[in-house]
């Protein structure tokens with residue numbers, strides 16, 4: 001009975017989580033306007049492993065292999081892609097906007113000692129705000145992703161931005177990607193060379209809309225400000 005009461009108190013203290021949705025935040029927020037990256041810039045390639053089984057969970061968590069960001073962030077990524085062409089590279093995107101329920105599934109499935117690689121659903125992820133993007137470079141000549149010395153979602157120190165164990169080519173490519181993204185208003189997550197947050201992420205709310213409910217690059221805003 002005591003345990004039951006404790007559970008009840010806990011549930012009432014975090015009502016948003018108890019209901020299975022993102023935590024409530026006061027705002028104010030900008031009206032979300034999620035734009036599809038490949039519609040804004042068709043040269044951007046996708047490798048959405050969360051729509052397949054070859055991700056760290058081993059099962060698909062998206063029904064569709066698509067990538068969205070809030071429009072100013074999406075337009076900035078498109079500019080990065082176009083500028084990189086002069087160096088012989090394009091952008092390959094693993095993930096952008098991520099519904100909150102997927103962040104919660106990642107957290108629940110990740111062991112304690114690896115939790116620095118996943119966002120706590122009690123606070124939400126900047127991916128849930130449509131302001132984070134996971135991406136790498138691809139070689140324009142071959143269409144293949146480049147070697148960065150550690151794979152996407154590799155939960156090891158080789159993924160850290162400070163890792164110095166790679167070849168000169170691997171580390172130079174990480175620097176090229178990071179520099180190009182930083183010049184367009186993104187900053188890298190220190191534990192993941194592939195994860196970048198858009199500078200205005202605080203302006204957008206946590207969202208839990210599945211991709212099927214989102215429009216494309218020319219669609220009107222997906223939701224209203226809460």
Ligand SMILES: [Zn+2]
Nearest residue numbers: 132133134195
């Ligand atoms: Zn990420």
